[in-house]
Amino acid sequence: MYNLGISLRMSSFLDNDIKFLSGVGERRASLLKQELEIKSMHDLLYYFPFRYIDRSKVYKISDIHDESQTLIQLKVRIESTAIHGVGAKKRFTALVSDGSGVATLVWFKGINWIEKSVEIGREYLVFGAPSIFKNELSIVHPDMESMLAYQNRPRGDMQGMYSSTEKLTNIQLGSKGIYSLQCNLWKLAEPHITESLPSYLIKRYNLMTLKDALYNIHFPQSQEDLNKASTRLKVEEILGIQLNLMSQRSDRILKNNGFIFNRVGDLFNTFYSEKLPFSLTNAQKRVIKEMRNDTITGHQMNRLLQGDVGSGKTLVALMTMLLAIDNGFQSCMMAPTEILARQHYATIVNMLDDLPITVGVLTGSSTKKERVKLLAELENGDINILIGTHALIENSVQFKNLGLVIIDEQHRFGVEQRAKLWAKGSKPPHILVMTATPIPRTLAMTLYGDLDVSVIDELPPGRKPIKTLHFYDSKRLQMLGFIRQEIAKGRQVYIVYPLIQESEKMDYRDLQEGFESICAEFPPPDYAITAVHGKMKPAIKQENMELFKSGGVHIMVATSVIEVGVDVPNASVMIIESSERFGLSQLHQLRGRVGRGAEQSYCILMSGDKLSKDSRTRLQAMVETNDGFQLAELDLKIRGAGDINGTQQSGVVFDLKLANIVRDSEMIEKVRELAIEILDDDPELKRVENSTLLTLKNRYNREKDIDFSMIS
Numbered sequence: 001m002y003n004l005g006i007s008l009r010m011s012s013f014l015d016n017d018i019k020f021l022s023g024v025g026e027r028r029a030s031l032l033k034q035e036l037e038i039k040s041m042h043d044l045l046y047y048f049p050f051r052y053i054d055r056s057k058v059y060k061i062s063d064i065h066d067e068s069q070t071l072i073q074l075k076v077r078i079e080s081t082a083i084h085g086v087g088a089k090k091r092f093t094a095l096v097s098d099g100s101g102v103a104t105l106v107w108f109k110g111i112n113w114i115e116k117s118v119e120i121g122r123e124y125l126v127f128g129a130p131s132i133f134k135n136e137l138s139i140v141h142p143d144m145e146s147m148l149a150y151q152n153r154p155r156g157d158m159q160g161m162y163s164s165t166e167k168l169t170n171i172q173l174g175s176k177g178i179y180s181l182q183c184n185l186w187k188l189a190e191p192h193i194t195e196s197l198p199s200y201l202i203k204r205y206n207l208m209t210l211k212d213a214l215y216n217i218h219f220p221q222s223q224e225d226l227n228k229a230s231t232r233l234k235v236e237e238i239l240g241i242q243l244n245l246m247s248q249r250s251d252r253i254l255k256n257n258g259f260i261f262n263r264v265g266d267l268f269n270t271f272y273s274e275k276l277p278f279s280l281t282n283a284q285k286r287v288i289k290e291m292r293n294d295t296i297t298g299h300q301m302n303r304l305l306q307g308d309v310g311s312g313k314t315l316v317a318l319m320t321m322l323l324a325i326d327n328g329f330q331s332c333m334m335a336p337t338e339i340l341a342r343q344h345y346a347t348i349v350n351m352l353d354d355l356p357i358t359v360g361v362l363t364g365s366s367t368k369k370e371r372v373k374l375l376a377e378l379e380n381g382d383i384n385i386l387i388g389t390h391a392l393i394e395n396s397v398q399f400k401n402l403g404l405v406i407i408d409e410q411h412r413f414g415v416e417q418r419a420k421l422w423a424k425g426s427k428p429p430h431i432l433v434m435t436a437t438p439i440p441r442t443l444a445m446t447l448y449g450d451l452d453v454s455v456i457d458e459l460p461p462g463r464k465p466i467k468t469l470h471f472y473d474s475k476r477l478q479m480l481g482f483i484r485q486e487i488a489k490g491r492q493v494y495i496v497y498p499l500i501q502e503s504e505k506m507d508y509r510d511l512q513e514g515f516e517s518i519c520a521e522f523p524p525p526d527y528a529i530t531a532v533h534g535k536m537k538p539a540i541k542q543e544n545m546e547l548f549k550s551g552g553v554h555i556m557v558a559t560s561v562i563e564v565g566v567d568v569p570n571a572s573v574m575i576i577e578s579s580e581r582f583g584l585s586q587l588h589q590l591r592g593r594v595g596r597g598a599e600q601s602y603c604i605l606m607s608g609d610k611l612s613k614d615s616r617t618r619l620q621a622m623v624e625t626n627d628g629f630q631l632a633e634l635d636l637k638i639r640g641a642g643d644i645n646g647t648q649q650s651g652v653v654f655d656l657k658l659a660n661i662v663r664d665s666e667m668i669e670k671v672r673e674l675a676i677e678i679l680d681d682d683p684e685l686k687r688v689e690n691s692t693l694l695t696l697k698n699r700y701n702r703e704k705d706i707d708f709s710m711i712s
């Protein structure tokens with residue numbers, strides 16, 4: 001949510017409560033607030049149509065012979081009215097004429113209100129969908145506007161349609177009702193609209209003025225004017241947001257209170273030359289260099305590392321932690337699940353070999369005794385690296401000198417949690433957030449405006465691209481045959497079932513049945529099968545994972561708990577059951593569990609025979625590409641920006657009214673650069689020519705920080 005708070009420069013009229021507008025009043029005002037968050041005149045003025053309908057043409061009744069026009073407009077006089085039927089069957093009709101013929105207008109709802117508001121003998125503009133029955137024209141629930149009202153409102157051939165809600169529609173504030181309010185408001189508001197952008201920007205980008213833009217967004221005078229209005233208002237919106245994000249960034253840099261890691265010491269060098277089992281990819285080298293540069297500036301690092309599944313982020317994290325230790329600091333690494341935390345711990349201990357580094361692990365299932373010992377060692381600085389889950393952020397966890405925090409697959413870490421981590425030291429530690437969910441560039445810029453973004457855009461060499469196939473359930477036998485064949489070659493197989501919260505029980509049953517049928521298909525002693533799911537005790541889950549990892553079983557049946565980060569190079573087949581129930585990014589994540597070894601890997605997407613268009617598009621895309629970034633862009637297109645990875649529910653991130661993350665990506669990039677340019681020159685927007693920008697910035701000030709937990 002942006003804080004649409006009162007700013008000093010905004011003229012007072014627009015700050016008035018919406019209830020004072022004619023046609024509103026207390027009752028409607030309270031519903032407008034509740035349903036659409038329209039509280040003030042200003043809020044209504046900035047409540048824009050979602051589309052426009054063409055009202056340039058006025059038809060003659062005699063010209064309408066069929067229903068081929070979906071919407072028509074007539075100019076008619078009311079000849080007579082009548083009420084028919086009773087109770088639920090009650091309807092109100094008006095007989096109208098325009099000199100060329102007669103037609104009937106019909107209402108089934110809101111009868112009392114319409115009966116009072118239409119006047120016999122008066123002229124109206126009538127707008128609605130025509131229906132023809134026995135050669136007679138009628139319109140059900142038409143929009144009505146008296147010619148008198150028409151002549152007194154802002155004119156335009158395109159009429160805005162405003163989204164509304166059922167509750168508002170019930171009190172005559174549907175699209176048309178809101179449109180009438182906009183007409184009322186415009187007359188009063190116009191003299192109070194003051195320009196929100198500096199004139200140098202308006203000139204430089206040849207933008208429409210705010211007053212013209214607001215007029216044309218509500219009452220377009222032509223398509224061209226509408227386009228200009230929309231561009232102008234988008235620029236204003238994006239600039240308002242970016243000025244906030246970019247100034248958070250310059251504040252962070254100005255504070256200059258970051259730890260300095262200016263030594264590349266023994267640990268880093270020894271690890272690099274003696275322990276690293278392979279050479280780093282160029283992308284890994286570049287990212288390490290970027291972080292090295294960040295950590296010598298004296299500013300706190302705040303970096304997002306994006307790298308597709310299997311691109312080797314853990315190693316990059318480890319090397320950055322070595323850098324911290326070489327400079328006398330502790331590090332911690334947080335993972336979203338117990339399995340992943342324990343796996344990171346094992347991987348890292350294994351890679352460090354005999355280097356003099358102490359690594360600790362803390363999760364929900366650590367025993368009390370382990371905890372006490374660990375916390376003491378952490379506080380006196382004996383532990384160099386702490387790996388764990390949410391348990392890391394509890395107050396009892398105190399570091400001696402925490403210099404670096406790494407958040408892996410950050411899905412479930414919120415702002416408050418990050419803030420708690422910050423509070424664990426005298427200065428804020430450097431932060432590295434890692435994610436395999438490729439967030440499209442523009443989205444990252446809008447969401448994480450204050451984060452620098454690094455990308456690992458290269459997989460370690462020797463990986464064969466995963467082959468992805470889509471099988472309808474009718475081809476199940478073939479799939480089973482394929483599994484047998486791969487197991488005979490010494491490979492291991494994952495079979496994954498969907499887990500969707502609302503129907504957890506049902507999913508669990510799916511998994512249970514699936515497990516049983518797989519056991520029947522692959523009986524012992526020839527085959528060994530294990531399972532993991534969310535309801536299992538962590539210790540058992542861990543044990544089953546280990547069993548699979550050690551090669552002791554052929555098939556792992558799982559719910560999507562294995563989605564994140566599990567690394568079993570010998571597993572080369574991923575079967576995803578009911579794949580149409582997964583989102584694209586989830587499918588891609590799951591697929592990333594295979595293809596980690598040298599063998600050819602496969603991902604088989606099983607689905608029901610009937611698929612929706614979107615499901616088909618998703619599965620098709622999975623078959624066609626392995627590129628996570630491309631899939632993420634597509635996901636965004638299919639689902640729409642508002643819904644990306646559940647951000648919609650958060651209600652925090654996407655309050656873009658006009659600009660669209662996908663369609664306007666170029667504009668977002670340009671405006672972001674503009675924001676940087678403006679702030680470089682005038683960080684606090686103190687110059688006279690930027691005074692309007694300060695107001696704009698305050699208007700879009702985010703009340704809340706972005707919740708990382710919403711982005712998965």
Ligand code: ADP
Nearest residue numbers: 278279280281308309310311312313314315460
């Ligand atoms: P992710 O980015 O998904 O977290 P991981 O860090 O788990 O990926 O790495 C995936 C696998 O690739 C691991 O087995 C890791 O040891 C291996 N790996 C990482 N970097 C390289 C490299 N430069 N060359 C070869 N293998 C690598």
Ligand code: MG
Nearest residue numbers: 313314408565
């Ligand atoms: Mg990982």
